[in-house]
Amino acid sequence: MPDTNKPQLVTFDRLKVSCGQCNLNELCFPHGMDHEDMCKLDSVVEQRKPLQKNDHLYRESDSAHAIYAVRSGSVKTLVESPNGDEQIVGFHLPGELLGLDGFMDSAHTCTAIALETTSVCAIPMAKLENLCNSLPSLQHQMWRIMGKEVTEEHKMLLMLGKMSAEEKIATFLLSISRRMGERHWKTTEFVLSMPRQDIANYLGLAVETVSRLFAQYQDAGIIKVDRRRIRILLLQRLKEIVGENDELKTKNGLET
Amino acid sequence: MPDTNKPQLVTFDRLKVSCGQCNLNELCFPHGMDHEDMCKLDSVVEQRKPLQKNDHLYRESDSAHAIYAVRSGSVKTLVESPNGDEQIVGFHLPGELLGLDGFMDSAHTCTAIALETTSVCAIPMAKLENLCNSLPSLQHQMWRIMGKEVTEEHKMLLMLGKMSAEEKIATFLLSISRRMGERHWKTTEFVLSMPRQDIANYLGLAVETVSRLFAQYQDAGIIKVDRRRIRILLLQRLKEIVGENDELKTKNGLET
DNA sequence: CGTTTGATTGACCCCACTCAAACGTGGTGG
DNA sequence: CCACCACGTTTGAGTGGGGTCAATCAAACG
Numbered sequence: 001m002p003d004t005n006k007p008q009l010v011t012f013d014r015l016k017v018s019c020g021q022c023n024l025n026e027l028c029f030p031h032g033m034d035h036e037d038m039c040k041l042d043s044v045v046e047q048r049k050p051l052q053k054n055d056h057l058y059r060e061s062d063s064a065h066a067i068y069a070v071r072s073g074s075v076k077t078l079v080e081s082p083n084g085d086e087q088i089v090g091f092h093l094p095g096e097l098l099g100l101d102g103f104m105d106s107a108h109t110c111t112a113i114a115l116e117t118t119s120v121c122a123i124p125m126a127k128l129e130n131l132c133n134s135l136p137s138l139q140h141q142m143w144r145i146m147g148k149e150v151t152e153e154h155k156m157l158l159m160l161g162k163m164s165a166e167e168k169i170a171t172f173l174l175s176i177s178r179r180m181g182e183r184h185w186k187t188t189e190f191v192l193s194m195p196r197q198d199i200a201n202y203l204g205l206a207v208e209t210v211s212r213l214f215a216q217y218q219d220a221g222i223i224k225v226d227r228r229r230i231r232i233l234l235l236q237r238l239k240e241i242v243g244e245n246d247e248l249k250t251k252n253g254l255e256t
Numbered sequence: 257m258p259d260t261n262k263p264q265l266v267t268f269d270r271l272k273v274s275c276g277q278c279n280l281n282e283l284c285f286p287h288g289m290d291h292e293d294m295c296k297l298d299s300v301v302e303q304r305k306p307l308q309k310n311d312h313l314y315r316e317s318d319s320a321h322a323i324y325a326v327r328s329g330s331v332k333t334l335v336e337s338p339n340g341d342e343q344i345v346g347f348h349l350p351g352e353l354l355g356l357d358g359f360m361d362s363a364h365t366c367t368a369i370a371l372e373t374t375s376v377c378a379i380p381m382a383k384l385e386n387l388c389n390s391l392p393s394l395q396h397q398m399w400r401i402m403g404k405e406v407t408e409e410h411k412m413l414l415m416l417g418k419m420s421a422e423e424k425i426a427t428f429l430l431s432i433s434r435r436m437g438e439r440h441w442k443t444t445e446f447v448l449s450m451p452r453q454d455i456a457n458y459l460g461l462a463v464e465t466v467s468r469l470f471a472q473y474q475d476a477g478i479i480k481v482d483r484r485r486i487r488i489l490l491l492q493r494l495k496e497i498v499g500e501n502d503e504l505k506t507k508n509g510l511e512t
Numbered sequence: 513c514g515t516t517t518g519a520t521t522g523a524c525c526c527c528a529c530t531c532a533a534a535c536g537t538g539g540t541g542g
Numbered sequence: 543c544c545a546c547c548a549c550g551t552t553t554g555a556g557t558g559g560g561g562t563c564a565a566t567c568a569a570a571c572g
Contacts, residue, residue, distance in 0.1 A: 079411065085418050087417045087418050089410045101403060103402055104406075129392075129395070133395065136385075146356065146359055146405075150359070150365075150402075151360055151365040153409040153413070154357065154365065156413055157409070158345075161343045162337055163337070164560095165560065195518065203417075204416065205560075208519095208521080208561080211520055212521080242339075243340075244338050420527080451549095452551065464530085464551095465528060468553080483551085
């Protein structure tokens with residue numbers, strides 16, 4: 001299971017790879033772009049040198065030059081409240097985009113911090129916007145991406161607003177698992193790149209609650225926890241907890 | 257104070273008004289479009305006949321033909337969880353847009369319901385997308401709008417994840433007040449179009465908590481509540497509660 | 513090794529939820 | 543016009559889920 005870190009480290013050597021060749025391209029821009037369009041997009045994408053853990057990719061109120069695609073590593077984005085505390089609004093895994101918040105007024109409204117050594121592609125907004133004018137397929141892509149962003153944030157609102165701590169943790173694990181699958185990595189065994197503190201913050205819980213529920217799920221045989229390494233033993237059970245299969249609720253002994 | 261309802265009722269008579277003339281146009285599309293561009297946009301906007309209270313504008317998984325601008329009345333949008341309960345993700349006042357969730361896969365991922373008699377403009381997505389190809393200023397506008405959407409949802413995540421019930425209520429009242437101001441209506445006196453139940457749902461609270469806090473703020477002389485009519489007496493105090501002016505925290509007796 | 517940082521576990525407690533009942537208001541029909 | 547009903551809202555009492563505080567433990571690091 002060193003897959004999540006090692007292989008990306010070697011890619012640092014050959015960073016200058018085009019979007020067309022990038023194994024993440026279909027993740028960044030899933031549909032409808034032909035080879036020619038991809039080459040044009042490729043020409044505007046900038047490679048950035050890797051970020052170290054805790055480096056800022058951008059800060060709130062920074063002027064927004066670009067949107068970013070994570071190539072390797074991971075990033076958290078967070079907003080700050082007037083009275084000082086922070087809310088993590090997203091974790092961004094390889095192949096995922098971030099920085100859409102900068103579309104308004106060309107200034108970022110949240111802060112992005114690397115959770116580990118991380119490499120990103122930067123797509124300059126000015127060039128992207130120009131390119132969209134001449135490439136309808138790219139523009140369509142951008143619309144899709146933004147619609148997806150809105151939809152995902154809605155799911156997060158649902159989680160924060162309506163779910164119990166148990167459901168939040170289960171939802172979180174399923175989300176990571178699903179996204180690992182989208183990257184063609186193992187869906188039942190992975191290493192979380194963020195500390196408990198960040199998970200708790202993200203889910204609107206206390207660190208201790210996260211810790212306790214991990215332990216509880218481990219005791220119930222649903223997962224195996226070893227520090228940040230997670231193995232999902234009973235994926236089905238997690239889905240039942242979040243209510244994904246209400247129908248076949250076969251009287252499993254967990255929910256109160 | 258019949259301002260919030262009466263004047264809109266009369267506009268039903270002259271619904272066929274162009275975007276250029278519409279007094280909400282700068283709210284829908286705030287910047288950078290000249291008269292000619294506006295005329296082109298105008299030509300694709302459809303007027304809809306008014307929705308009655310509780311009518312659905314669209315439902316989750318409906319195919320998304322259009323985005324919508326509220327002309328009069330108000331709309332709530334909500335998402336449903338697998339286990340059945342709902343989370344209201346937004347209230348949409350006159351001049352505000354909704355339906356951006358439909359950009360992904362051309363299917364809506366939330367449900368929009370009129371809170372009262374409501375009239376909307378529908379902007380067909382296919383036509384809007386085509387128009388964006390030929391009008392860079394309109395495309396830029398759309399990007400701004402989507403960036404704003406993302407930013408606002410981040411603020412909601414912060415609210416649901418980190419704020420106490422007191423802060424949530426204060427934030428909610430300030431939000432409505434500010435948006436009333438953007439419509440050039442009174443910022444300190446307005447009628448809420450949604451029941452307590454919806455406010456509670458939106459804020460991740462129980463109805464009783466909303467009711468109690470309204471009473472508490474009324475007792476403290478911060479607001480005056482009469483059913484759904486709200487008067488803000490001490491706007492400054494509300495801002496202090498959410499922490500907007502931490503500096504001049506002048507030992508006001510409310511916060512514990 | 514000692515130090516530091518992150519994670520866990522236990523004891524206690526409080527904020528906000530739940531349950532329950534009363535209240536007011538608006539709408540409806542007699 | 544009034545009596546009645548239904549619904550939204552308010553208010554009170556009691557409780558529990560998850561937070562806080564504090565101590566311990568484990569791993570990483572110099």
